[in-house]
Amino acid sequence: MPKALRIYNTLSRTLEDFTPLHANLVGMYVCGPTVYSYLHLGNCRTFSSFDMIFRYLKYAGYKVRYVRNITDAGHLEGDLDEGDDKFAKRAKIEQLEPMEIVQKYTQYFHDVMRDFNCLPPSIEPTATGHIIEQIEMTKELLSHGWAYEVEGTIYFDVEKYSKENNYGILSNRNLNDLLDGTRTLSGQEDKRGRLDFALWIKAKPEHLMQWQSPWGMGFPGWHIECSAMSKKYLGAQFDIHGGGMDLISTHHTNEIAQNCACNGVAPVRYWMHTNMLTVNGVRMSKSAGNGFLPDELFSGSHPLLEKGYSPMSVRFFMMQSHYRSTLDFSNEALQAAEKGYARLMTAIRLIDTLKTEGDSNDMVVALRSKCEAAMSEDFNTPIAIAHLFEGVTFINNVNDGRERISPQDKINLKQLYQDFVFDVFGLKEEAVIHNNKMDGVMQILLDQRAEAKARKDFETSDRLRDKLLNLGITIQDGKDGATYSL
RNA sequence: GGUCCUGUGGCCGAGUGGUUAGGCAGAGCUCUGCAAAAGCUCGUACAGCGGUUCGACCCCGCUCGGGACCUCCA
Missing domain, CATH: 3.40.50.620 (HUPs)
Incomplete structure (x- = not known):
């Protein structure tokens, strides 16, 4: 049924x-x-x-x-x-x-x-x-x-x-x-x-x-x-x-x-x-000449854009509004969606690594009901997403040891995000440009920097970080060593 | 002119007759040699004026503003 x-x-x-x-x-x-x-x-x-x-x-x-x-x-x-x-x-x-x-x-x-x-x-x-x-x-x-x-x-x-x-x-x-x-x-x-x-x-x-x-x-x-x-x-x-x-x-x-x-x-x-997609409050259409081509959006080559946005960021942006509302296109709105989407995906990736303990409660079950309730009311994706972000905070809290999750709830939680984020909203992980050689080279640099830091030679470690940043590579220091992102 | 939709905090964007939307930005904090990143916590809102109601952002009316369709467009 x-x-x-x-x-x-x-x-x-x-x-x-x-x-x-x-x-x-x-x-x-x-x-x-x-x-x-x-x-x-x-x-x-x-x-x-x-x-x-x-x-x-x-x-x-x-x-x-x-x-x-x-x-x-x-x-x-x-x-x-x-x-x-x-x-x-x-x-x-x-x-x-x-x-x-x-x-x-x-x-x-x-x-x-x-x-x-x-x-x-x-x-x-x-x-x-x-x-x-x-x-x-x-x-x-x-x-x-x-x-x-x-x-x-x-x-x-x-x-x-x-x-x-x-x-x-x-x-x-x-x-x-x-x-x-x-x-x-x-x-x-x-x-x-x-x-x-x-x-x-x-x-x-x-x-x-x-x-x-x-x-x-x-x-x-x-x-x-x-x-x-x-x-x-x-x-x-x-x-x-x-x-x-x-x-x-x-x-x-x-x-x-x-x-x-x-x-x-x-x-x-x-x-x-x-409903229509608008640009500065006016309907996007071919005849109005304010139409964005997907390629222009992905690459950021459109004059109105400050940068490019990935297809999934854009899809997430669209899912954050109701399908019957107009949706206005702007750099600010797109950037907000891009960041929000990244936060959501980071939390989802975290689920697998969560430590489990204690008994189950009805939190995850309730979360699914709320998402279903939102979707069954004329496909209200923005509300469902809002509920999923409540789950994001929960995931992060578990990760930081402030909350606990039972083994069964962890499985249910994983399934919940699989069902809604990937299967229903149609979002997916976007491939990051990594390859083995690049990772290898970076690991050498990160090791060098770690050694410098161990000697408290911060001048060297900071210089490495700054030079890499100039190339567009960001170093993130964490508890378990440093990582990089492009 | 006709038919409709809409006006929410710095931005985007939901929703409801009395209780937290959510995201981004901002502030504080945690972590950190510093920074970044990440995480936690926290504000400010419902265009204006009347009315209905014990109570309205949510209902009704008016005013003002924005938009769509009536010509091809998803």
Whole structure:
């Protein structure tokens, strides 16, 4: 029996008890990246958040099928009939085939996911791999009158849909407000209604990515892929659908409309949305030009950064805020996270060396319950982390002889940190740059220095320390001899 | 203009009708030849004004500020 869980549902805008469609099984779909350029940190935050959610669902005892798509076709600039798709545009700029663009940025995406220690999803379907399914769905919608064709392009009829359905159910807006807010854009004359959107788009002859369809050569609209693929792998109705908040009003709204019209049933029971990453209080986005590339963050090459931050420091930084809150990026915040993360990891490493004595108490058990309670309340990672830091103080106190721990509690404590820090939060030890030769050379120097100190020749010992420091090597004197760090 | 979210101590960031969030920074202490590192301990807070209440940072209203979406974006 999986652990009870409450999830904030965008549909109801409240916390709801989570009940999966099929006991013990969870179907989760998350909108993946459009691989026409490098993804930035904002994207990483969303994928890391859902990675954590995926991991906790498994911890809680569910069997999860996690589907995250790759959008590699059909994404128009500005959603206009006339627009180029993003891949075609990028292909021209980089002088590559569109599929080379797709390959390049998919690869980059996967590399970054690995850097952030995100587990691969159960299924990672691509839009180009599901053209047939998208055509089938479009046919289905056409045949029931939910869509219409204008010269080889198929549009979804939002106003017709709205007569029987609540189109703005997810964004909590009514049709008139939506119509008022819609600007008249050039190139949309073919559409009957201003909110109508394309399911299938007629391709111009020079267009590089196009497929045969009943309506001639063309390519799919953006929204239809998620509808088609989620249906194929998770069914017409499934448990969780996730994505960034920015997808609510257009992409997910249209997805719901397509699914409801086609399948006669609301596709998703729990809609989950992650909040935006901000820089100086403003949303990080490609168009705003304030996007951080993962590489720039790791290396510190971005102008706004004073130094580089490791992937795990950044992941920890993200886990220290709730997924539905905006998270602001700054040097100070990143440095605080980096140090806090180091403290946490140091304490975890210490667990194995703890001396045990006495009887068990319920402290460790209570700590686990507190972490579970936090996580079961809409995946509240910051609270769980706060509890884990209480444990850090405890570990250090045991280490300093101020507290004691029983053998069994020590095993439980180790398991607790394994479960939450590594398995649920998805953090890991980062390799330190050490090798045998370096260690050997350093040991010689440390021995020399120890000898000097033994003779009370502090001039020599301090000189060694200072010179090494100039090279970026810090000496730490401890009770059991000195160690160094780079 | 419409639909929402938000305003917590030096910084980041949780949360609750009456009880410690947590991290970083800061202060004190321990360790140390000195230093660094590490560890322990400890402050300062809930935008403003009203209201509800025995009691509000937490509920309600207003004011002011910040942000998101309504156009591609996780």
